[in-house]
Amino acid sequence: MKAAQFLTIDGEFAMKRGSLTKPSIAFETWGKLNSQADNAVLIFTGLSPSAHAASSPEDPSAGWWEDMIGPAKPLDSDRYFIICVNSLGSCFGSSGPASVNPTTGAPYRLSFPVLTVEDIANIATHILDHLDIDQLHTVIGPSMGGMTALSFALNHANRCRRLLSISSAARALPHAIALRSLQREIIRRDPLWLEGNYDPAGHGPEMGMRLARKLGMISYRSGEEWAERFGRERAPDFTEADTPFGIDFEVESYLQTHADRFIGAFDANCYLYLSRAMDLFDGLDHGGSLSASFNDLRLESAMVIGVATDALFPLSQQQELAEALQEKIPEVVFSALDSIQGHDSFLVDMDRFRPAIAAYF
């Protein structure tokens, strides 16, 4: 987080349900704001990334969207002033359940108010004010970030001209809710969760987090990709003969490696809050139908991009979003890519996503 900047909001920040005293928000930027202040692009992230979307002179480590952001890249930092925000409720510099509540001196833990996607979107307006940006060129978000970007466009209609929704949806459907609800329950059932009262600086419910992450990986990728990639390959540390229930298959070893990497990198309570925020978000809250809700939009243009193998945010939902936007917005591009990596394609299938996003910019 060497490159991260921090904005602390004076006084109370009103949330949809409750409020926070002097919350902080972490963000990073690339490129320069032009003199008309009309080249700013704001990126909201998926559930787990930090604001470090790309490397910079201050922090040369690769970011989570390294191939997308930088000079001569699709989000060209020679042309745009790019901002990425660590979501409210997360644990990479922004206030969340793992942060210390300044009024009590103790971590918020479950006393953090119910988090909604709207709160994550709303608090970003303080960053725009701080940076003297009246109106964004584009608001962007993949996955949960797409919900946040849509919420921003709905609730701050005059502060953005364009919307780029990536592998996201206007609201969660029950299959995705069921998966996330089960992930949360797996974490909560870990005896070391302690009803949320584990030490945020300690290990916490690591086993629950590991299992939840494995379920996440299963929902983020596609069966087609894994069939091609792993087939029925056995793991190198093939244990079948030794233990009755160890790791037999390469795919099990892969999940174990990914889950291990996640442990210690993300706070369990923050995960619970952000995960539930995705379930609660409903882009229809403004109207009762997408069409009615979208009456508030003032966008000039929008792009909805997704992939056919996405099991978490199915393409049908993204098409529905694009069609509802088309009723209200002069220009809407709907792009369905052939990526086989499922929901995670926007992070890994750069050969398809880069040109599609470059074309929109």
Added chain:
Amino acid sequence: MKAAQFLTIDGEFAMKRGSLTKPSIAFETWGKLNSQADNAVLIFTGLSPSAHAASSPEDPSAGWWEDMIGPAKPLDSDRYFIICVNSLGSCFGSSGPASVNPTTGAPYRLSFPVLTVEDIANIATHILDHLDIDQLHTVIGPSMGGMTALSFALNHANRCRRLLSISSAARALPHAIALRSLQREIIRRDPLWLEGNYDPAGHGPEMGMRLARKLGMISYRSGEEWAERFGRERAPDFTEADTPFGIDFEVESYLQTHADRFIGAFDANCYLYLSRAMDLFDGLDHGGSLSASFNDLRLESAMVIGVATDALFPLSQQQELAEALQEKIPEVVFSALDSIQGHDSFLVDMDRFRPAIAAYF
């Protein structure tokens, strides 16, 4: 299990890896064997059902395939002698990890040999011998039972004339393996699993079983069905305002109800053994390709039936199975149904499955 019959095998039963002393197998039958003994139909079950596939005078309670089996039903007990077997390794009368090992007087638990689908198929031949059936009219299986039926047709080629594979596959692919592996790990991480040494008559790892069952339900049904059925309906005992992470949505309440029903009904170690058997099964073991493996088949006819919304046994795998069978067998029917209930369709979408199966018989 009032209607169940039990066959205890004398001496040792050789398994693929290890052996059992005097194992028992539970089964039920409907209808009568004709004088030519050529009207017997054998059903292997999915992972969790018992042999009680349908009601009978001895046990009038509804079976798990009640609409499919009986007089004038698709599996017509006026015409066929129908047998359903409780899988070896299960806990409804057949020997499994929860059974007492006759040589030690204690439950097998993890000393039960590694279970394979081939073992489940092989032991059923003892039932045929016992019932004086040389050759089956048809061997049938849904889900894991389809793998077992295929194994039976491969390894006992002269003992069946026809095969009916329902929502199954010739081998597990990594997406399904990952889901089952995670279910098993969730159970094993329950502190009350005790490395398998919980008391089979006690509660055991109920929380792990509940969570694993929820994951099972998510993989057994389809997002399309749940979107239609639940949408974003809130649960009647809507707890959002009260607790930070309770049950908000109808789909969460549904999963909870189903998981509660499963608890106490299935032994955790048996579940682990059967689940892993599905992962280990590979219909290619006979050859290196399905086509080479299927050289051993002596079937007159086969039907492969499945549904497009099956996320666990994708239709593409069922089509692959049908095509490989078509190379070797005079008559192969491939039936892809439009059911939206996913893998579980064969249990619930009777309006589509009944006529399709009746047509084959």
